[in-house]
Amino acid sequence: AHLAQIDAREGEVHAFNLVLADEARARAAEIDDMVTVGRDPGLLAGVPVALKDNMCTRGVPTTCSSKILDGWKPPYDATVVTRLAEAGAVTIGKTNLDEFAMGSSTENSAFGPTYNPRDLSRVPGGSSGGSAAAVAAEFAPVSLGSDTGGSIRQPAALCGVVGVKPTYGSVSRLGLIAFGSSLDQIGPFAHTVADAALTLEAISGHDAGDSTSIQQGPLDLTRQLEFGVAGLRIGRITDLPEGASPDVQERLEVAFDTLRSAGAEIVDVEVPAFGYGLTAYYLIAPAEASSNLARFDGVRFGHRVDAADTNSMYMATRTDGFGAEVKRRIMLGTYALSAGYYDAYYGRAQKVRRLIANDFAAAYAKADVLLTPASPTVAFEVGDKSSDPLAMYLCDTYTIPSNLTGDPGMSVPFGTGEHGLPVGVQILAPALKDPVMFQAAHVLE
Ligand code: GLN
Numbered sequence: 101a102h103l104a105q106i107d108a109r110e111g112e113v114h115a116f117n118l119v120l121a122d123e124a125r126a127r128a129a130e131i132d133d134m135v136t137v138g139r140d141p142g143l144l145a146g147v148p149v150a151l152k153d154n155m156c157t158r159g160v161p162t163t164c165s166s167k168i169l170d171g172w173k174p175p176y177d178a179t180v181v182t183r184l185a186e187a188g189a190v191t192i193g194k195t196n197l198d199e200f201a202m203g204s205s206t207e208n209s210a211f212g213p214t215y216n217p218r219d220l221s222r223v224p225g226g227s228s229g230g231s232a233a234a235v236a237a238e239f240a241p242v243s244l245g246s247d248t249g250g251s252i253r254q255p256a257a258l259c260g261v262v263g264v265k266p267t268y269g270s271v272s273r274l275g276l277i278a279f280g281s282s283l284d285q286i287g288p289f290a291h292t293v294a295d296a297a298l299t300l301e302a303i304s305g306h307d308a309g310d311s312t313s314i315q316q317g318p319l320d321l322t323r324q325l326e327f328g329v330a331g332l333r334i335g336r337i338t339d340l341p342e343g344a345s346p347d348v349q350e351r352l353e354v355a356f357d358t359l360r361s362a363g364a365e366i367v368d369v370e371v372p373a374f375g376y377g378l379t380a381y382y383l384i385a386p387a388e389a390s391s392n393l394a395r396f397d398g399v400r401f402g403h404r405v406d407a408a409d410t411n412s413m414y415m416a417t418r419t420d421g422f423g424a425e426v427k428r429r430i431m432l433g434t435y436a437l438s439a440g441y442y443d444a445y446y447g448r449a450q451k452v453r454r455l456i457a458n459d460f461a462a463a464y465a466k467a468d469v470l471l472t473p474a475s476p477t478v479a480f481e482v483g484d485k486s487s488d489p490l491a492m493y494l495c496d497t498y499t500i501p502s503n504l505t506g507d508p509g510m511s512v513p514f515g516t517g518e519h520g521l522p523v524g525v526q527i528l529a530p531a532l533k534d535p536v537m538f539q540a541a542h543v544l545e
Pocket of ligand 1: 201202203204226227246247248249250251252279385493496
């Protein structure tokens with residue numbers, strides 16, 4: 101059924117870089133056989149899953165939607181891919197993204213933009229726009245994305261699906277092609293909070309192959325879904341940065357009312373450094389990216405432009421292989437890390453990061469979870485912000501702080517705003533309190 105839906109709508113949505121139709125059919129038949137002979141086929145038996153194309157799949161092209169990885173096939177699977185396979189899931193394809201996950205609209209792809217299935221003249225958000233669109237268009241019931249500054253939560257909001265960035269370290273990053281290693285986190289998209297919980301349970305838990313992986317078992321989420329919010333303290337951030345449009349603010353108010361009616365207590369909290377998140381992020385994330393992307397040199401992976409000597413080959417390959425936004429990040433990051441500027445930019449941004457974490461810790465002493473908009477606006481038109489990087493960066497104002505702190509966050513679809521387009525409400529929680537975040541999310545469904 102999902103392959104038929106892909107046949108019907110993929111031409112207009114362009115959620116995928118690669119559809120693995122034959123492989124998916126063969127894998128589904130294997131799962132059927134397991135059931136026939138009475139073997140346990142796993143938690144996600146037969147469930148089609150779409151994977152963001154920055155997660156390594158053995159022998160299957162993995163592009164990061166960049167020309168520079170052209171022709172490269174990873175020799176190994178990402179840990180999440182192995183875990184999904186062990187759970188009986190069926191990989192249905194690799195989804196489009198902003199090149200190397202840098203962007204908020206999925207327009208910065210070497211393979212062209214993805215369109216929002218709810219309104220094809222609009223963006224699906226980004227950078228995991230392909231994975232969000234794949235679920236919204238019913239190409240797969242669940243998908244995986246990665247979130248460095250909001251790349252799961254913002255597209256989830258714009259496409260009207262659930263999107264989760266779990267606690268940093270709860271899902272292995274082994275085989276996720278790195279953007280900002282201290283910020284990157286894999287998480288699920290789904291139609292329901294329960295489906296997202298199940299998928300996250302299947303992929304989370306310690307992995308010795310990732311040095312930042314937390315030493316604990318899979319997240320325990322589904323059992324707690326029905327606990328409700330009675331007695332829970334929901335924080336309203338009184339000094340939240342401005343910029344959310346009136347329709348989004350209105351939905352947020354309705355969300356507070358809904359939780360209050362369900363027995364939660366709404367408490368006011370302050371997070372004074374919240375608004376510095378964006379600035380700190382645009383030093384830290386490019387700094388880490390400039391280092392992580394140094395490996396794409398024409399020698400080890402994919403694309404190469406031949407030249408007279410090695411240095412010229414590096415330069416020609418990187419000039420031709422990377423898109424404009426990736427080059428901008430590499431230059432910003434290299435500058436922020438260079439001798440004489442390191443302390444003033446990167447070092448200072450790391451201090452701001454600590455301030456933000458301290459402010460959140462103080463807020464979480466008063467509230468169990470916090471509620472904010474996920475995205476400042478509903479989905480914008482294709483081309484609207486593509487020539488204005490700063491306008492694009494502002495899309496992540498509300499999502500970035502929890503990447504800097506490592507805390508979990510998720511976006512839940514909560515009605516519609518302008519033009520009848522979906523609005524997402526973001527729920528934030530302290531590290532490892534993902535189950536409480538899911539409890540609140542389930543009440544908002
Ligand atoms: N939009 C942000 C950026 O461009 C976040 C991207 C992400 O979370 N991968 O960096």
